[in-house]
Amino acid sequence: MPLDPCKKTLNLLARDRLCAPSTGSSRDYDYAVIGGGTAGLVVAVRIMENPSVKVGVIEAGQNRMDDKQISTPSSYPTLIGRPKYDWCMQSTPQPSAGKTYSMPRGKALGGSSAINYLMYVRGSRKDYNSWAELGNKGWGWDDLVPYFRKHQMLNIPDEKALLEDKQFMPHAAREKYHGGDGPIHTSFNDHYMPLEEDFCKAAYERGPYGILLVSCSSRSLIRSWKSILRCDWVSSTKSASEEPACFDGGLRHEDLFDEQGAAGVEFSHSRKLHVVKANKEVVLSAGVIQTPQLLELSDIGDPDVLQKAGVKCVIENKSVGANFQDHVLGGMLFTLLICLEHPLSRGSVHIASSDPMKPPIIDPGYLRHETDAKILATGLKWLDEVSKHFLVAKSLGDRVLPPPENTLETEEQRVEYVKNHISTQYHLMGVAAMGEVANDRLQVIDGKGQVIKGLRVVDASVFPGHVSGNIMSSTYTVAEKGADLIKQEDGQFGSEPGGGTARL
Numbered sequence: 001m002p003l004d005p006c007k008k009t010l011n012l013l014a015r016d017r018l019c020a021p022s023t024g025s026s027r028d029y030d031y032a033v034i035g036g037g038t039a040g041l042v043v044a045v046r047i048m049e050n051p052s053v054k055v056g057v058i059e060a061g062q063n064r065m066d067d068k069q070i071s072t073p074s075s076y077p078t079l080i081g082r083p084k085y086d087w088c089m090q091s092t093p094q095p096s097a098g099k100t101y102s103m104p105r106g107k108a109l110g111g112s113s114a115i116n117y118l119m120y121v122r123g124s125r126k127d128y129n130s131w132a133e134l135g136n137k138g139w140g141w142d143d144l145v146p147y148f149r150k151h152q153m154l155n156i157p158d159e160k161a162l163l164e165d166k167q168f169m170p171h172a173a174r175e176k177y178h179g180g181d182g183p184i185h186t187s188f189n190d191h192y193m194p195l196e197e198d199f200c201k202a203a204y205e206r207g208p209y210g211i212l213l214v215s216c217s218s219r220s221l222i223r224s225w226k227s228i229l230r231c232d233w234v235s236s237t238k239s240a241s242e243e244p245a246c247f248d249g250g251l252r253h254e255d256l257f258d259e260q261g262a263a264g265v266e267f268s269h270s271r272k273l274h275v276v277k278a279n280k281e282v283v284l285s286a287g288v289i290q291t292p293q294l295l296e297l298s299d300i301g302d303p304d305v306l307q308k309a310g311v312k313c314v315i316e317n318k319s320v321g322a323n324f325q326d327h328v329l330g331g332m333l334f335t336l337l338i339c340l341e342h343p344l345s346r347g348s349v350h351i352a353s354s355d356p357m358k359p360p361i362i363d364p365g366y367l368r369h370e371t372d373a374k375i376l377a378t379g380l381k382w383l384d385e386v387s388k389h390f391l392v393a394k395s396l397g398d399r400v401l402p403p404p405e406n407t408l409e410t411e412e413q414r415v416e417y418v419k420n421h422i423s424t425q426y427h428l429m430g431v432a433a434m435g436e437v438a439n440d441r442l443q444v445i446d447g448k449g450q451v452i453k454g455l456r457v458v459d460a461s462v463f464p465g466h467v468s469g470n471i472m473s474s475t476y477t478v479a480e481k482g483a484d485l486i487k488q489e490d491g492q493f494g495s496e497p498g499g500g501t502a503r504l
């Protein structure tokens with residue numbers, strides 16, 4: 001099935017729903033969502049299912065819904081590093097991983113989903129169960145399945161487009177685990193190189209895998225991944241009468257606090273300050289770099305960090321901006337890559353200035369924990385062995401990287417190689433972790449667990465631990481559940497349809 005070019009959440013907001021900053025800031029909203037990205041737009045759309053609830057979305061990037069570069073999945077590498085699409089931020093130098101890394105983040109309606117490559121992958125049952133085991137009630141795999149299903153529509157391609165061995169293309173548990181009428185259309189590719197199936201077979205033989213391949217989550221599976229075909233959020237919004245407001249260029253935000261908690265957002269556009277009032281809540285969905293930045297600029301965070309940046313600390317929570325994690329790709333062998341799915345290293349994102357126009361300091365902490373390089377090195381050895389399996393070797397030429405003279409025989413050789421050949425997989429998460437910065441209702445808390453009224457975080461920042469696989473599906477799931485939590489407390493939503501519970 002060909003990839004539908006209409007692929008992104010950008011469909012969410014038709015042109016006539018966008019408005020200028022001056023128009024938007026003259027209105028009062030029940031909910032002000034900061035960041036019209038992957039999670040923020042889902043939250044806005046779901047809340048708008050009740051037309052009497054007023055939602056304003058504040059997005060710094062532009063609406064590029066008609067831009068072919070954005071709607072063509074393979075063009076994503078060309079968007080990285082271009083200020084038109086990307087915030088173009090850099091990491092600090094990484095002493096354990098050789099250099100400074102570019103940290104692309106989408107700056108457009110749709111956020112990072114506007115510049116990503118649309119792989120649709122879920123983490124494992126164990127990954128989400130570990131979120132619940134950390135004390136986050138309601139965030140285990142069984143709790144989240146309805147929200148995975150709610151956003152998804154799985155399209156199974158024609159029989160002839162499927163891989164010959166169906167166990168490498170699992171959709172057997174479709175009814176139980178996959179959605180049939182959600183706005184995110186997912187499917188499998190319609191074309192495979194023979195090498196892909198050969199690689200799966202060789203890897204399965206090499207092991208260690210003793211489990212059934214047909215499943216719905218990714219741990220310990222060898223399989224081909226699904227990708228997103230198109231997004232259809234517009235159909236979810238059609239009953240909403242209140243327009244969300246999207247403001248191009250909003251960069252400065254300070255949550256306005258009154259004695260009741262967060263009451264609104266201040267932002268600047270064309271050097272003019274605007275204020276948006278939120279009668280019920282401010283929802284922070286600015287993504288993993290800017291969500292902690294905005295919390296810190298709003299006087300919430302680690303007193304030492306805030307003091308150094310010249311910001312007074314009003315609400316102390318030392319975990320703001322901590323627990324940064326990313327998937328690290330490493331060990332290029334031919335065109336084969338391995339990925340560190342559960343890094344032990346932790347990084348951080350913190351402001352260094354009270355000036356909201358200055359990007360925060362991003363320290364991913366790549367390979368800071370020495371075990372991470374050893375895990376990647378072990379993966380490299382495994383990959384080397386699989387590449388020598390006759391099924392795979394017949395399709396590969398001579399190895400170029402690592403150079404043939406690097407025999408990869410000793411762990412030292414492998415670690416040394418890995419340390420100088422990693423890249424980000426763009427799966428940043430964790431800087432406003434559930435249990436630390438947000439409670440299990442995603443409300444922002446102080447260091448003692450006290451809820452800050454009227455302020456929630458709903459984006460990839462709240463993941464407490466990493467998941468195996470690309471994280472956009474988990475971000476949609478967090479957003480769907482976050483929206484339901486908001487609706488449950490709002491009191492203006494019934495239980496169905498689109499009320500406080502996900503469809504089962």
Ligand SMILES: Cc1cc2nc3c(=O)[nH]c(=O)nc-3n(C[C@H](O)[C@H](O)[C@H](O)COP(=O)(O)OP(=O)(O)OC[C@H]3O[C@@H](n4cnc5c(N)ncnc54)[C@H](O)[C@@H]3O)c2cc1C
Binds near residue numbers: 076460
């Ligand atoms: C290049 C790239 C490729 C990727 N490929 C994949 C993939 O194939 N599959 C996958 O599953 N995941 C992929 N990811 C990861 C995935 O896209 C992200 O994890 C996910 O989109 C993050 O969603 P989010 O809602 O947390 O943040 P975002 O989608 O980044 O949304 C944040 C939004 O907030 C806005 N914003 C930020 N600051 C402000 C401010 N001060 N004022 C107003 N607005 C603001 C931003 O402009 C943005 O629109 C990729 C990421 C990148 C960057």
